[in-house]
Every structure is written in structure tokens, then in C-alpha cells.
Amino acid sequence: MAPRLVVVGGGISGLAAAWAARRLARERGDALEVIVLERDAEVGGKARSIERDGWLVEAGPSGFLGGRPAMERLVEEAGLSPDAIPAGVASRRRFIYRAGRMREIVPNPFALVRHGILSVRGMGRLLVEPFVRARRDGGDEGVFDFAARRLGSEVADRMVRPMALGIFAGDARRLSLAAAFPRMAALEREHGSIIRGMMARRGRTSSGTLTSFRHGMQSLPLALAQGGAFTVRRNARVEAIRRATASSMPTQPASASPSWEVVVEGDGIPIRADGVILAGEPWAMAALVRPLDHAAAAELEAIPCPPIAVVALGFAPGATERIPAGFGVLIARDEGFRMLGNLWESHLYPGRSPEGHVLVRAILGGAVDPDIGALSDDAVLQLAREEVTRLYGITDPPVHVRIERVARAIPQYVLGHGERVARIERALACFPHLDATGFGLRGVAFADAASDGVTVGERMAARLLGMPTSIDAAAAIAG
Template sequence: MDFSRLSQQDGNETAMTESVSPSVPKRIAVIGGGLSGLATAFYLKRFSPRASIKVYESSSRLGGVIHTERIESAGHGCFVIDHGADMFATEPPAAIQLCRDLGVEDQLIVPDTSRAGAMIVHRGKLVPIPDGFVLMRATKLWQMVTTPLLSIPGKLRFLAERFVGGQAVPNAVADDVSVADFVRHRMGGEVLDRLVGPLVAGIYTADIEKLSMNATMAPMVAMVKKHGSLAQATLARRRENQDVTERNSAGARYEKFRGFPDGMKQLIDTLAAAIGEESIQTDTPITALRHTDDVSQPWELSFDRGAESFDEVILAAPAAASASLLRSIDAAAIQTPCRTAADALSSIPSASTAIAVLCVRKSQIARLPHQFGFVVPQIENRKILAASFASHKYPIRCPADHVIIRVFVGGALQPELLQQSDEQIVDMVRGELADLIGMTGRETLARVVRWNDAMPQYHVGHLKRVETIETAMVQIPHLHLVTNALRGVGIAPVIAAGKKMAKTISGAE
């Protein structure tokens, strides 16, 4: 990789000589080698070039829920299978900026937008999401009027949203409300059940009856407060030519996504190379975190092979692991904020999911959709949450006569399905795909990827819990927290949080 390009910047980003505080910490530990920890460590090295950075990862590999498997199948060819996210959004810009900072922006690939779009299961059939519909807003009204997803009463109720006004939603808690209550109040139950619910639940693998509007859909809340309704907000955005991309989308703005030729692990590998092998230790679980009387290096990390002391420590492990480490701190002066932060962090629930990846010959599928994938409303009583045709997005990921199907199972509402064996899950998925897209026979290869407690659930009142955690962490000197359990589960928000933390610790302007 050409590291000379690391200094290239766009917009307001400064060069590698960005100003650094004269009081740069000498030793900084990052606990957790997922994307949060790696992004934080990369920017710490950039903003604090004189500091010694160490990343500790408990498992044998880096990347957390980001991983890619490359499989050579005899007689078929190569399959590139992402175990987690297979692309990232360019807005907000933190992820694309990281790629610029790493010097790999020119390696990114754009999804095949000729296939852009998604579908929804409706009475056992796959029906396209109306063009121009993005989460809760219709930028092409006629598409909503003609969609078969809604009955005439359902369409009329949706059109009446402009008359609901901006009054508070019933049952609001501390000015927060669930996604389900918000949509039901503004657009009716049918729009919730048939359209918005499955789209939002597909993003967060969540129970929309509990999912917080303020924590997940704040822009929608702001639009209603400013304009009185989403319909009026959409009209205002159209006048200002702000919805050009949305009007050409169906469920997601795919032209604003990017991926890597060799899968998302390429981002992790590039980050690790930039941080440096000497700064990363895998297979090193931290067993305890101790606050010492040493003013210069007040934190001691314990692990099986001994202990090390640091000026600053960043907890970038999963929420449960970070909470456990906070509880291990027994220093009297900071025990209360440590316990407060740990308790609040532990109160944020998480959901588990499995991804059944099936690589199938196209000739085995009678009704292969042209679009990128589909989501499944809860009212359809299916045993899958959604399906994504990964090779539709990036055809280079598999042989031309095959398709890679990633099927999502479990989530907050069907955790019992994950108690099955991998073989049982694959067999269950085969049955669903046979019914929905006419798949027959056996796949060329299959994988089941399980992510246990990997998706934080932002329930109503979530931002109050975040405020409690952040207030407590401020009271713990030289100890910091970076996690997707607080202010964003996507790739870009996680990177942005890591960069912000690195700037704070380094004193970079």
C-alpha cells in the first residue's frame, strides 16, 4: 500500500502535520480490536505521532462483526462472502473520509445501481417498494397511491399525515417515543405493518414497538417539529432540490454506498497495516482494569501474561465486556461513576442474529428478483427477517452463473429460531426461499454466521441512558468509552466516534 497518500485530504481535513497538544500522552491502550478500536487507534497515531499506542483484542482476529471469507469451490470458482456489513454509506462522511486518510478511496467499488431497489413480502409475494420511498417519506406521491402494498383505506390514511400536525405523540416518554407509535400516530397501522416497520426493523433487527425515534430517526422528528408533517417537509425539500437522490431510490440510496473488491475485511486489514503490527496484540483478553496512584501512568491492564501501565485507556470492546471492566475498578475515589456507567451500559439490551449465506446456481431459482433484496413484515409470519442478493450488488463476488443470498434470521422478535443447529437453520431458509423465489435443490455451498448479542437495541429513552453513561465517564480520569451501544450502530457513526475520541485525547485542533 502507498502510505505516502495518507496525507491527502479533502474539504476541511488537515494534513499529517495537524497540530498536536504538547502534552501528548506517552502510552495509550485501546481495549478492543473491532472497527471502533481500530479507527480510534488509527487516528490516535495520526494526531499523536509521538505516543505509543497498543490495541488489545481478546479473539484471534481483528474486525469484530466485520469479516470476509474467500472460498475457492472446486469446479465452480471463487466466492467472496461478507459475514457482516458488505458495504458502507458515504453519508455521513466519516467512513469515506477514513478511506481517503488511508489512501484507498480509489480502490472502492460502487454497487450495481441498475439493480438498485428492494422488495417487501406481501401476502406471500415479493412486491417492489414504491420508487422514492425512503424509510418514512414518499418523495414520489403517485407511487404510494398506486402501490399494491396498501389498501385504499391505508393509502388515504397515509395521505392524511399532512393534517396530523406536529403535536406530541401519545404515550411519549421524556419527549421520546417508539418508532411504532410515531408511525402509527402519523400514518396509520397499515403503513407501519406493511411498509415502514419491516424497513426499519431490517436495519436495526429490532422491535419497533420499543425502538427510540430520537435515537434512530432524529431527522424525521426534526422535520415534523419544523414543518408540522413529513409531507410538508418533503414538499419543502423538493422546492429546495434536496431530494434528488431520494426520488431515484426505493428503500435505500444505493449510489451513496461503497464496498471493497475483496470484501469489508479489506478495510480492517488496511487499518491494521496503518496502525502497525507492533501496536496490535490479538488473543489477549484483559482480565482487570486497575487505577493506580502513579500520576504519570494511572491505569494498569491485567491479562494472562502479566500487566502493563498506561496514561490513557480507551474501552472499545463490546458493551457487556466494557461494563465488566468498569465494574472491576475498585478505586474508592472513582468507584461510584464506574458503577454508574457500568450499570447504565448493561441496561442497554442487545439482539442476536444469524446470517445464512447460500451460494446457489441461478438456474435453480425460478423467480430470481432483479433488485438487491427484500424484507419480511412481521405480519407475514415468516421465519426470516430479510434476504440480500450480495452478488447483485457486486457481481465480482461470485461466478457469473451463481448468486450469493444472505438471509437474516432471529433478531429481537424471533430469538428462539437461533437455538437451532446450523444445519437446521439452512434447511429452514431453504424452505422459505423455495416458497418466496422458487429455489430448488441444494446450494453449491452454505455458511451460517452467528452474531450473538451483537446489535445494541436503542429503546425509548436511550439518549437519557447515554447521557448518564457519558456524564459518569467524564468523572473517571483518563478512561474513555467508544462503543456502538451509544450513538450509532452503522460503520460511519462508529468511525466518527473513534476519530472524535482520538482528537479529544490528543488535543488536536
């Protein structure tokens, strides 16, 4: 009988894991049954794309960075390569709102001074970065502290803090450098300097092109669910996972000695499984892990996931002259705004708004303003409209409005996150054929979460099919 793998969670990580597991089995000529259980009516997790009346609004990520082989292979195999759309040239222009106005970020120290982002003194401190002694103790360090130590306090305050808002909706003083920005940590570790490291890697590595799909980011999860040789059950809320016992009542066929029973709300009998991958949000995985390991559940539950509000405002053609052609603007925390920033979606990809119109996505909340979660939709909309009016001077009302609320949104990789994930991994490794993925663990970016799903899916399939894995080999050596 073919082994059965159950994946709990139909976001990009879970679907990538299911796809990768089935692909490995197919390449080996082995049979492997894979079932994905998604609690919501749609797959995609945080990636939700809403098309209506000529507008395309992203409730979650607006794109992904190319250059990740696992992600690019997923896109190709899902048949979405023809629908992939690179961001327009205008997306290279990015802005910070500081000292009362928008200022363009140009990757040149002298331009940063000219545009009022840095002072001459701040530029000078930035330029001595290659001569700052590298930290070699291997300890965790906050993103802000790292930037202040290497680049100077002015760069840390005026540029890095807003950057953390834009990526994590987080507080740079609390975020772990190694977990949140591992590539930045690697530059100092491998080259002793950020600037020297970037110069050494120039031409050899690239962060990739910002990319989306013709019908939005949810296109990939939908394509994987539709085209994967596995079963996807929607509206399937998992209540529990538990170890299978010899006295368990026989249910659906699985292998001779299944390890797990997965209890789905409303099902009369549990699903027997040889392997389980948890691919949900940290708090959701915590509830399932708690009966197995209280300490691991507490670690998962301790990963902060503050609320986010996304307010999409579509404006008539007259507003286009008020908004620069570019990616968007980040807003420093001491400027009197509650918005973290805006994305100018119409400038990023074609087809996001009717011809000549402009779509602005305002982001509010996050770790720096969790009280946004207590406001009503009307209050959030009024706040966004008032601040957008103040920011751009647009007085005409929007012709399209969409509000998306996420009560527990982007996981915060706070100091100690790497050690926390290692403890979770060690705890789950004590159970046969149980693993976890998801954007709460090893990468919040869409491509990173997908790539991690591929890694975990391949690893689980290898175990179920009797193939050695690198982790199994390491455990054997250690033993």
C-alpha cells in the same frame, strides 16, 4: 515520555479511534503511543468478510452509506479509495413480502397502492402528513408510534415495522426514534413534517451511496490495523482496567503519572496507560466498568443484544431467473416466515459469486425471534433452505453454504437509550482520561460507528496532549 493511549477493542470504532488519535498527534508534531487490544484472532468486530471458491460472504454489514466526512477520510487515508465499490443500480429496487408475495417498494404513494403495499385509504392518510401537528414536548417516542402518528397506522405496520427489522433486526414498537433514527426525528423537529423536511432538504443533503470494498467490509479494519502508526495486539483479552496507584510496580514506560493499568490475560504485568478508550460491545464493556462504577456497568449491560444467524446460500445460474434484480426483500412478521429478510448479494456488488451464480443472505433471529439462538447450525440451515424454497420456488440445492452465528449481535436502541447513553457518559467522565465508543452507543451503522470512533479518538488525544476540547470547555462553563 510520550503519553500512552490504550484502545480496548479492534472493531471499526476502536481502530478508527486509534487512527484518529495518532493522526491528531502527528498533525501537531506531538508524540503519542497508541495500543489496540483485540480479543479475537482477527480485527474487524462484526465486519467479517469470508472469501472462498469465488464466493464473498459478509458475516456482518454488507455496505456503508457515503456522505460521512469522517468515514470518507478514513477510507482515503487507509488507501482503500481505489477498492471502494458503489452498489449497482439494481440495489435501488427493494421489496417487501406481504400478503403472500413480493412487492416492490416504489417511493411514490400511487405506486405503493398499485403494488399492493398500501390501500387507497392508507395512501390518503400518508398524503395528509404535512398537516399533522408536530410533537414538541421533546420526550422519547417509539419508532412505530411515531410512524403511526405522522404517517398512519398502515404505513407504520406495513412499511416501518419491516424497515426496523432490516436495519436493527428489531421491534419498531420498542426502538427509540431519537436514538435509532435521529435524522427522521430531526425532520419533524426542524420542519414540523417529514414530507416538508424532505422537500426542504432535497438537493442539499443526501443519504449517500451504498458502498463496499472489492474484498468486503473487513477490508477497512484490516487496512487501518496494518497502516496505522499504532500497535495492534490480537488474541489479547482484557481482564480488567484499574486505576494506577503510586505503589504499583513499575512496568512498561509511560508518562510520569499514568492513570490506568490494563490487565491482559496471560501477561505477567499490566500495561500502564495515560488514557483508555473502551470500544467493545456493551456487555463486554460492562464487565470492565463494573469494578469502577456498578451503575454504569448496569446501564451498559441493559442494552439488549439479541442473537442473529446469517445463512449464505449460493445457487447455480438456473436460480437467477427466480430472484429479482434488486437489493433484497424484507418479510412482514405475520407472513409465516422466521426469516427477517434476504439480501441478494450478487445484485449488489460484483465479485460476490462466480459468474452467473447468485448469492442470497438470509437473516434470522434478532429481537423479534431470539429463540433462533437456541437452534443448532443444522436446524438453522434447514429452516433457511425451506423458507428460501418457499419464497422463490428454488428447488435445486445450493452449491455453496455458509452459516455465521452471533450470540449477541445488533444492539437494540430501545426507548430510553439516549438517556441511558448520557448516564454512561456522565459516569465515565468522572474518571480521568476514560471514554467509550462502539456501535452499542451512538450508531449501529458501520459509517456511524466509525465516525463516532474518530470523534472519541480525537477527543482523547486532545486531552492527553493538553489541548482543550468542547466537552472540557462545557464542563468549565458549568462549573
